[in-house]
Amino acid sequence: MxxxxxxxxxxxxxxxxxxxxxxxxxxxxxxxxxxxxxxxxxxxxxxxxxxxxxxxxxxxxxxxxxxxxxxxxxxxxxxxxxxxxxxxxxxxxxxxxxxxxxxxxxxxxxxxxxxxxxxxxxxxxxxxxxxxxxxxxxxxxxxxxxxxxxxxxxxxxxxxxxxxxxxxxxxxxxxxxxxxxxxxxxxxxxxxxxxxxxxxxxxxxxxxxxxxxxxxxxxxxxxxxxxxxxxxxxxxxxxxxxxxxxxxRGANIIAEVAGGGMAADAYHLTGTHPEGEGAFLGMNEALEDAGITAKDIDYINMHATSTPIGDQSELIAVERVFGKRENLKLSATKSMTGHLLGAAGAIESIASIMAIQEGVIPPTINTKEVDSDWGDKFDLTLGTAEKHDVRYAMSNTFGFGGHIATAIFKRFE
Structure with missing residues (x-):
């Protein structure tokens, strides 16, 4: 293709x-x-x-x-x-x-x-x-x-x-x-x-x-x-x-789209599956579509809306897909922009692409005390932006009705 x-x-x-x-x-x-x-x-x-x-x-x-x-x-x-x-x-x-x-x-x-x-x-x-x-x-x-x-x-x-x-x-x-x-x-x-x-x-x-x-x-x-x-x-x-x-046409190429995955929680009108079932399937589908494995992802722009159940279920799904990875950066840019609903995936894809271009991970702000032990398992990029080489970036978005969509972008080579 x-x-x-x-x-x-x-x-x-x-x-x-x-x-x-x-x-x-x-x-x-x-x-x-x-x-x-x-x-x-x-x-x-x-x-x-x-x-x-x-x-x-x-x-x-x-x-x-x-x-x-x-x-x-x-x-x-x-x-x-x-x-x-x-x-x-x-x-x-x-x-x-x-x-x-x-x-x-x-x-x-x-x-x-x-x-x-x-x-x-x-x-x-x-x-x-x-x-x-x-x-x-x-x-x-x-x-x-x-x-x-x-x-x-x-x-x-x-x-x-x-x-x-x-x-x-x-x-x-x-x-x-x-x-x-x-x-x-x-x-x-x-x-x-x-x-x-x-x-x-x-x-x-x-x-x-x-x-x-x-x-x-x-x-x-x-x-x-x-x-x-x-x-x-x-x-x-x-x-x-x-x-x-x-x-x-001599265009300036910013980055490349590597793959995408879509799935469904099939669980609740507005809530995510407690074990992140749809998110797990969507991320794996995106990885398969891109022809890469979980170890290739350097950064995940999380859906992470700041809801008690949603954040927890997404982190569970990420752990199921990626395990504990020292070189994997996560962040939630909704901490800054709020939740743009149907536009969220677009602006967060842009954030992921810019992270690839500049080798900078935008931070998760406002988070003072991480729930459970997630802060020990993942680098959530709390407080300030961090330099990090990003070849592949993943962007997660989930919607009411159980809709799951994950896009993967890569450095253009």
Missing amino acids: KRVVITGMGALTPIGNNINDYWTNLKAGTSGAAEITRFDTSKFKTHFGCELKNFNIDDHIPRSESRKYDRFTSYALIAAEEAVKNANIDFESLNRNKIGVVWGSGNGGIETFTEEMIDYVKRDENPKFNPFFIPKIIADIASGVISMKYGLRGINFTCISACASGTTAIIDAFNYIRWGKANMVITGGSEAPITAAGLGGFNASRALSTNNEEASTASRPFDKTRDGFVVGEGAGALILEEYEHAKA
Whole structure:
């Protein structure tokens, strides 16, 4: 099968609105968590999240256009644009029939849906919906809009696997290219869940941290006092390209996609299997797909959302796959970005790729006392970034419904 390389990336995150700022703040151990500013949270158990900072959609997309989109679609467009520029793509010179978009989102236009329904109920005498209501809320619209912007007529669809959506999209894009169905794919994920419905819903499912007094340090993976995840927003985009196609156009190759694995916990609506069964299967599937063994992995960007059960089950699965490895680095970048749900896999894949490029492991912050004896078994990269040679990096993402997606990236050689 064909080789697949990464030639461009774009990021819009709570700790940086572009690749450089995102990576700089990851290395610095910057927390993106703070009190939510977009709406009144006084009626909710949680008052904080990881919002984008110093960011205005109107600075990137004309208002006449962005009014047609939910925030998650605008985020997708902005991250994709950075990735396209980063990859130095001249679409006019390429066969756009063989260039596609495979995107991921778990919630789609949840902000639009919430606002429109509230507005509809309020309009007693003349109830009506915005004519853009349906295209703004459907989760597949982001991939469609990206393709329209660049005139891309290749494969085009959206993956929905809850918090595994971004990674699922990357794996699907990888497969379509190596099967010869596309020369290039813009892939990744976007999410805009910091809404009244999103906050209230996750509070009701008892998934969110309610540590309002220590908001900036509430996302504390592996810590004994962790009490839930911190919701985040944003997008990550990657340009995946067939190797010979990239070489022919003189592209700068950042890294290579080595393999991907998907599985299911088949266990619970929202909880992970206590023995990490799905995660174990997904990681092994990814290793087999990449044609490598567990000893080849140098770094794992953990799913590690800071939930009591989730972190524990993932570490159990990692121990089952890797055993005790002195040269294996683990870290949880959600400690800084919060949990971007369907976009998490995209921005965490980018973090994994940057770790390969620079030989730096971004840290797990906020973790003061590691639960159980996991700190003795694994190097969790606590507190500060560390230098480490990374040839292969693994990125784990798991979603409500038991969805498992693991991607492996390698140094381009």
